[in-house]
Amino acid sequence: MTLITDEQVRQVLTMRESSQVVRDAFVAAARGQAVTLPRTRTSLDHLTLSVMGGIVAPAGMCGAKVYSTNAGQFDFVVVLFDGADGHYVATIQGNALTEFRTAATTRVVIEAQLPPKGSTLAIFGTGVQARAHLATMLELDVFRRVFIVSRGDGAAMAAAFAKSHPEVEFKTADAITAVPESDVVITCTRSATPLFDGNLLKPDAVVAAIGSSKPQTREIDDVTLQRAARIVVEHKEQARKEAGDLVMAQPGVVDWDRVVEIGDVLTGDASAIGAAQGIRVYKSVGVGLVDVALSALVYKKIAAAKP
Template sequence: MQVITNEQVASLLTVKDAITVMREAFAHYATAGAMQERVRIDSGKTKLSAMGAVIPGLNAAGAKIYSTINGKFTFVIVLFAADDGRLLAVMEGDTMTEFRTAAVTAVAADKLARQDATTLAIFGTGIQARAHVPALLAVRNFSEVLVVGIEGQDAFAQHIATQYGIPARATTAAEAASQADVILTATRSASPLFDGNDIKPGAFVAAIGSSKPDTREVDDTLIRRASKIVVEWKKQAAYEAGDLLLCDKNSFAWDDVLEMTDVVQGAGIRSNESDIILYKAIGVGVEDVALAEFVYRKLAG
């Protein structure tokens, strides 16, 4: 059994690897996998959450367990062999979570965003907003990045321009929403960040900031305008995806919502170039277990 640190994870993982693993993870899950939806315990000050998956195709089973105190998360992943139940590793999961969330968004964007997308808008300036930049740049050649935030937006835009050599600037929510071909919302907002009427035809919107049923980043208008809505796993989204749970019940039909397994296995989800497509992420166990298995295998040589 190995104990694997965040530093080791960072040294072993690349954005390209993470995207490939997430694409393969949902394909394996579609054929024979099983997931445990997130379970939360709340004592008032300290929250404890857990979710897991079994992926026979990767010979992996495991769970991510994490605490939340004053908005700070601490993640641990426990990994077992699926065939004989051996404990393979216990690994810190903070770095892993950054990689996997952004990588799944990139898999969705690669399938669902227009091929000619040139402008990326990012709402948020935190860890996940920053992690998503290289992941999204791995699947589309953006020529401009627009940043919207409460604080640090100018510094974040300067970081993008310096680190990735792409023009980036801070702007308003209305301008970002109306100009972008791909929109990422990575905030802790409890209410919609922009008017869904501002979204232009053909846009792909990835709302990844919250996994709570009482918060949302996008409004009813965007949900009604979306030709397709994609979630990672409907069973978990049905009680955690606040963007969908808080909207008017007539805005969409759950029977029409697609899952990431549909995305990685299917083709032609975007029926025409004017389709607006919404991807709502909450994080599911198959992502953590698959990426943990990859890191364990790479470290083992």
């Protein structure tokens, strides 16, 4: 049995390379060359078991991500199979992988829709995903000012990133200060209720809500959704079940016929559905398609490095 650890994943993956693999996976899905297995969950007492996956023909792999949840803590593994004959290939710890794939997906969506001359970013949260998202956004080399909005130690996070990015101005702020100044707003929290008033958003802002995959929690409000010229999700079927930001909206606020998938944005097929200008909202819930695509990359890089 081949077991690839989180430590090995961190050694071979970069966010830039991960973003390209994620992009390719969504383009493949839009072209019928990849499919997503939507997440299923089952619970008993204090434990929840979840399964999601996909088949990615260009990567030559299929697989499933399996994980447990206990008191808000997760533990992930990805089981990978060969796409040609279906034989078992490897098991990959998925904790580091999840960090990469979530932030890489957000990067792909934002890079495809970044407002012209956009240079100010607001990040809500200071946890693992907030740090991963800030790191990959800074790699785009377009942001010169960053607001960190958090109930935690935003000052420590700002200081840490300021050391490695002296060319960027980092500030801690509240939502009322940060949101009106920001071209891109990313929410990476476990909030069950909206974090800011959508009226505060710039008219061409991009908003990425990535903190939850539960239908009973949300980080953005109805005003944000009403103002949105385009709403983007990874996979419509899964989003309709899990995206609390959209599911909890008042009737008529979200027109699901006009919600577009990432692959459609990347291939240009979304142009007839949602405007490319104005406020654009991306709601993430996480899909197994990208877990499989990134796992395939990790496996191939490690296999190639063996003597």
